[in-house]
Amino acid sequence: MITPLSFDDLTLETDRLRLTPMQSEDVDVSKAVLCDARVMRYVNDAMTPDAVEEDMINSVKRGAGGRIGLWAITRKDTGAKIGTSVLMPVPIEDDDYDWSLLVPGSYPDANIEVGYLFVPDAWGQGFATEACSRIVRFAFEETLLPEIVATADPENVNSHNVLQKSGLQKIGIKRAYAWDDVLWFDLTRDRWSAAHETRP
Numbered sequence: 001m002i003t004p005l006s007f008d009d010l011t012l013e014t015d016r017l018r019l020t021p022m023q024s025e026d027v028d029v030s031k032a033v034l035c036d037a038r039v040m041r042y043v044n045d046a047m048t049p050d051a052v053e054e055d056m057i058n059s060v061k062r063g064a065g066g067r068i069g070l071w072a073i074t075r076k077d078t079g080a081k082i083g084t085s086v087l088m089p090v091p092i093e094d095d096d097y098d099w100s101l102l103v104p105g106s107y108p109d110a111n112i113e114v115g116y117l118f119v120p121d122a123w124g125q126g127f128a129t130e131a132c133s134r135i136v137r138f139a140f141e142e143t144l145l146p147e148i149v150a151t152a153d154p155e156n157v158n159s160h161n162v163l164q165k166s167g168l169q170k171i172g173i174k175r176a177y178a179w180d181d182v183l184w185f186d187l188t189r190d191r192w193s194a195a196h197e198t199r200p
Ligand SMILES: CC(C)(COP(=O)(O)OP(=O)(O)OC[C@H]1O[C@@H](n2cnc3c(N)ncnc32)[C@H](O)[C@@H]1OP(=O)(O)O)[C@@H](O)C(=O)NCCC(=O)NCCS
Pocket: 038, 039, 040, 042, 043, 115, 116, 117, 118, 119, 122, 123, 124, 125, 126, 127, 128, 129, 130, 151, 152, 153, 156, 158, 159, 161, 162, 165
């Protein structure tokens, strides 16, 4: 049995950002990223606002005692919501998440990936790396997962940089999201522990 974490436990702070578990009121930032073709260029087709609203019932779901799911990302200085981030099972044969894998008492039987979408105004300021690194730390401190993966379009160099600055390594091209040529990254618990061991 996995101990459930509260909303406050799942609220992640960084110097400049606050990551909160996705709630229905975060439909605004969900639309801001998912309906913008510039944000979705390397991810999927941009969604319609109606489709985002219909999908919020899934976007607020969480699994493994709350540890797996989506977060909304807010700038602490302005209070503006600037993006979303995920720890979610990577779909292989489908182009979207299988929300049925999110169940309260166990981890999904799949690779768990970190991912993020930011509004264009927030690019180029280090926010994505700050959020991704915090989610990765949460994953190794608050879950029992042996590794975290990430997937990216081979041409999405800005995202590759975010992942590598967050400690993930390229592991090669494999199938995901129903495409055969997706670039995968990973970070094992052993590598993360070695990089974060407390030195006297
Ligand atoms: C992918 C994406 C998240 C990358 O965002 P990003 O802003 O480039 O990434 P970072 O947060 O690491 O910011 C890095 C840049 O901020 C700059 N920067 C400015 N202030 C900074 C600070 N205080 N700290 C760190 N970096 C800072 C860095 O110099 C770097 O600029 P450069 O790219 O010109 O070298 C963003 O382009 C995005 O949301 N794209 C659409 C969605 C997407 O593709 N998601 C990934 C799917 S796999």
